[in-house]
Amino acid sequence: MTISPRLDRDVREHLPQPDALTDVVTLSPEDDAVWRHAVPYLQVRDNDSHTVHAYGIARALLADVPSADPAVVLPAILLHDIGWSTVPDAEVLEAIAPGGGRPDLVRRHEVEGARIATQILLELGFAHERIEAITAIIDGHDSRLHALNPSDAVVKDADKLWRVTPHGRWIVRGWFDLSAEESLHLTAVRVQDSLFTEPGRTMARVLTALGSIEVSPQLRALG
Numbered sequence: 001m002t003i004s005p006r007l008d009r010d011v012r013e014h015l016p017q018p019d020a021l022t023d024v025v026t027l028s029p030e031d032d033a034v035w036r037h038a039v040p041y042l043q044v045r046d047n048d049s050h051t052v053h054a055y056g057i058a059r060a061l062l063a064d065v066p067s068a069d070p071a072v073v074l075p076a077i078l079l080h081d082i083g084w085s086t087v088p089d090a091e092v093l094e095a096i097a098p099g100g101g102r103p104d105l106v107r108r109h110e111v112e113g114a115r116i117a118t119q120i121l122l123e124l125g126f127a128h129e130r131i132e133a134i135t136a137i138i139d140g141h142d143s144r145l146h147a148l149n150p151s152d153a154v155v156k157d158a159d160k161l162w163r164v165t166p167h168g169r170w171i172v173r174g175w176f177d178l179s180a181e182e183s184l185h186l187t188a189v190r191v192q193d194s195l196f197t198e199p200g201r202t203m204a205r206v207l208t209a210l211g212s213i214e215v216s217p218q219l220r221a222l223g
């Protein structure tokens with residue numbers, strides 16, 4: 001692979017201004033407050049890095065699913081997996097392993113997640129109606145095979161799409177001791193039939209295509 005020689009000048013003063021970047025995502029002060037309350041409950045199974053990546057995906061999906069409510073989607077995605085903190089570490093991976101699975105533990109992380117989320121959101125002063133909308137999504141985000149509403153659909157898609165991102169494929173690879181190809185195949189198959197929004201399906205196709213190129217003999221031959 002040939003690397004171009006570096007330019008003999010500093011280009012920084014010609015970079016676009018931050019406000020010109022419409023699709024760049026940062027957490028709002030409210031989302032950051034929810035995140036800081038969620039983090040102590042997200043320290044098993046890489047749930048912390050999974051969650052903040054899924055938040056980014058949810059923000060992107062919201063731009064194309066105007067019927068979804070960001071005031072519900074964003075706290076829900078930040079809090080959706082906090083219930084794993086109530087499942088013993090050793091059992092967390094078994095709950096989602098290929099060829100295994102523990103539906104009882106998957107259900108438990110949803111129910112406990114909704115319970116802990118209620119406490120956090122009350123502490124943060126969220127209105128009861130909003131808390132109900134958020135926790136209804138958390139309570140069923142994995143086990144419920146239909147979406148309750150567009151906000152639920154966006155949370156479900158953002159959560160599942162993470163698997164096939166470069167970060168998700170890397171983490172899943174480590175969990176189950178897989179090759180890059182095996183991780184791509186596992187995550188892509190698990191994502192492709194589980195999405196509820198058209199923008200989510202487009203994202204899955206792009207991410208799967210990029211993952212396929214990453215493991216292609218042509219790219220690997222470039223070194």
Ligand SMILES: [Fe+2]
Binds near residue numbers: 080081109141142
């Ligand atoms: Fe989950």
Ligand SMILES: [Fe+2]
Binds near residue numbers: 050080081159
């Ligand atoms: Fe998740």
